[in-house]
Amino acid sequence: MKHFPAIEYRHRRLLARLLAAMLVLLMPIGISGCEKADEREFFAMDAYMRIRVFGAPEGALDEAADEIEALSALLSATDEKSEIYALNHAEGKAMTVSPDAFDIIERGLELSRELGGCFELSLRPVSRAWGFTEDENRVPPESELRELLKLVGDERIVTDRAARTVALPAGFELDLGALAKGYAADRAKERLSDAGVSAALIDLGSSTILAFGKKPDGSKWKIAVRDPMGGDTPAGTIEFDGGAISTSGGWERYFEGPDGQVYWHIIDPRTGAPARTGAYSVTVLTDDALYGDALSTALFVMGPDGAKEYYEAHGDFEYLMFSEDGGMLMSPGMKGLFTPAG
Ligand code: AMP
Ligand code: MG
Numbered sequence: 001m002k003h004f005p006a007i008e009y010r011h012r013r014l015l016a017r018l019l020a021a022m023l024v025l026l027m028p029i030g031i032s033g034c035e036k037a038d039e040r041e042f043f044a045m046d047a048y049m050r051i052r053v054f055g056a057p058e059g060a061l062d063e064a065a066d067e068i069e070a071l072s073a074l075l076s077a078t079d080e081k082s083e084i085y086a087l088n089h090a091e092g093k094a095m096t097v098s099p100d101a102f103d104i105i106e107r108g109l110e111l112s113r114e115l116g117g118c119f120e121l122s123l124r125p126v127s128r129a130w131g132f133t134e135d136e137n138r139v140p141p142e143s144e145l146r147e148l149l150k151l152v153g154d155e156r157i158v159t160d161r162a163a164r165t166v167a168l169p170a171g172f173e174l175d176l177g178a179l180a181k182g183y184a185a186d187r188a189k190e191r192l193s194d195a196g197v198s199a200a201l202i203d204l205g206s207s208t209i210l211a212f213g214k215k216p217d218g219s220k221w222k223i224a225v226r227d228p229m230g231g232d233t234p235a236g237t238i239e240f241d242g243g244a245i246s247t248s249g250g251w252e253r254y255f256e257g258p259d260g261q262v263y264w265h266i267i268d269p270r271t272g273a274p275a276r277t278g279a280y281s282v283t284v285l286t287d288d289a290l291y292g293d294a295l296s297t298a299l300f301v302m303g304p305d306g307a308k309e310y311y312e313a314h315g316d317f318e319y320l321m322f323s324e325d326g327g328m329l330m331s332p333g334m335k336g337l338f339t340p341a342g
Contacts, residue, residue: 037053038056039051042069044072045205047205048205049068050203051200051201051202052203054197054215055196057196060195061192063195064188068187068188071180071187072184074100075101077133088168090168092169092171093167094166094167095165096163096165097164102161104290105174105176109121111179111290111298113155115295117269118301119178120152120269122156123152123175123267123269124174125151125171126145126269127175129272130263130265132253133175133177137255139257148272151172178294179297182288182290182293182294183289183293184208188202188210193212198213199215200213207249207252208247208292208293209223209245210243210244210289221241222237222239223245225238225320228281235328235340235341236338236341238283238338240285243285243286243287243292244288244289245284245285246286246293246296247282247284248266249281250266250280250300251264266297266301269301277303277306278305278324279304279322287316291316291317295317299321304321307319307321318330319331319334
């Protein structure tokens with residue numbers, strides 16, 4: 001079991017200040033144009049969400065928001081009425097699930113294979129021990145984590161596409177928190193496109209933003225990236241033609257343990273402990289939001305060196321990473337899209 005290093009006092013102080021100041025990292029910058037934008041704000045998946053659309057037929061916006069709310073109820077690991085809750089309590093038996101649940105699980109398992117042990121859908125027994133989903137935080141002893149890691153391993157999950165069943169080994173539990181918003185953003189985009197919407201910005205709580213189509217004024221989509229090391233001042237902006245922007249950060253959910261260390265919600269499945277490989281915040285740009293959501297979590301776990309290697313091997317995304325020591329790393333493609341503030 002790897003011990004992760006204690007955060008120095010000056011670092012902790014900085015973190016506490018930043019974490020308090022930062023509720024959001026990414027902010028969509030005002031959309032202007034002569035065509036009227038419609039907007040809807042709502043709360044789902046523990047986040048304030050906002051969808052802005054251009055040229056939307058009556059009802060399209062509501063349909064997209066309703067779809068996200070339905071997915072939120074379906075995919076929650078804590079809601080006793082959800083399908084994922086039922087699957088997590090199926091005690092080793094195969095269970096027939098809805099097409100949406102099947103789709104997200106199958107695609108999540110594919111990504112889990114690709115992301116080389118840094119990303120596990122079946123991490124819930126471990127993340128629950130840290131109290132992140134139940135908000136009763138504690139630092140579990142290593143012996144407990146070692147035992148719980150025996151209940152983690154996506155390769156042991158069996159799916160059957162024809163029967164639309166999923167079987168988790170007894171004791172296994174899924175936590176789709178790392179990719180549910182991405183899936184929901186992709187589905188909302190599908191809904192809006194099918195309804196004939198020409199352009200939209202789907203902001204699912206700032207950590208997942210999907211933009212598609214051309215804005216009426218022809219300008220690019222523009223997102224402000226707040227600097228996790230610099231309080232309220234944005235680090236810069238990303239201008240892009242469309243796609244999904246996902247962020248995973250240690251500042252999003254964390255607690256300070258009795259030992260004074262900060263423990264955050266992104267877990268390294270190799271140790272069962274919060275990932276301390278040098279990353280503090282990762283933002284990725286991808287074509288689809290599900291991939292981006294999973295990827296930002298996994299690149300966080302990989303850390304600066306692992307993320308660079310993964311990028312060089314795949315190259316189907318761009319990324320920006322703030323490291324714990326205050327550094328900022330960018331993929332070559334991101335350099336052309338990101339304009340630093342000032
Ligand atoms: P995100 O904010 O998208 O990075 O997702 C973080 C959430 O995903 C956490 O709150 C956990 O529910 C879950 N999670 C944490 N670590 C991992 C991991 N290594 N692989 C998959 N899911 C994770
Ligand atoms: Mg994620």
